[in-house]
Amino acid sequence: MKLIITGDESWVYEYVPETKLQSSQWKTSGSPRPKKARQVRSKIKVLSIVLFDADGIVHQDYAPQGQTVNKEFYLDVMRRLREAVRRKRPVLWASFRWMLHHDGAPAHTANLVQQFLTKNGTIQAAHPPYSPDMSPLDFSSFPRSRTH
Numbered sequence: 001m002k003l004i005i006t007g008d009e010s011w012v013y014e015y016v017p018e019t020k021l022q023s024s025q026w027k028t029s030g031s032p033r034p035k036k037a038r039q040v041r042s043k044i045k046v047l048s049i050v051l052f053d054a055d056g057i058v059h060q061d062y063a064p065q066g067q068t069v070n071k072e073f074y075l076d077v078m079r080r081l082r083e084a085v086r087r088k089r090p091v092l093w094a095s096f097r098w099m100l101h102h103d104g105a106p107a108h109t110a111n112l113v114q115q116f117l118t119k120n121g122t123i124q125a126a127h128p129p130y131s132p133d134m135s136p137l138d139f140s141s142f143p144r145s146r147t148h
Helices: 070-089 090-095 111-119 141-145
Strands: 006-013 044-051 057-063 100-102
Touching: 006 057, 044 070, 070 090, 070 111, 111 141
Parallel strands: 006 100
Antiparallel strands: 006 044, 044 057
């Protein structure tokens, strides 16, 4: 597991109102309820791309609203990921044994991206077809980050 770098994408709003639980306050039985302004979710959002390994986040990228994650954009993300691995995980980089796990999204499987990864010796862990539930992020990071 220490050799695998995996990741996923999720839309992140500029501002997300607190949940009822997050905004709850203690009060005495005789005190009035605190007044709260009505809050709405921001219309501004960015696509957060997080790639991590067993030791934490290796690379994080953002695609602004309106930017499609096409093969050219994802190729740039892969270039920045390789540089981040070289800088942040020098032992892993030097081993030439680290593996990339990403899902089967069209931008991830595009020939341009696959040629770049192959040319640079990036080993890819196979992702089962039609298995979005196999991503580690679905079990931890994004659901938790949406509640914090």
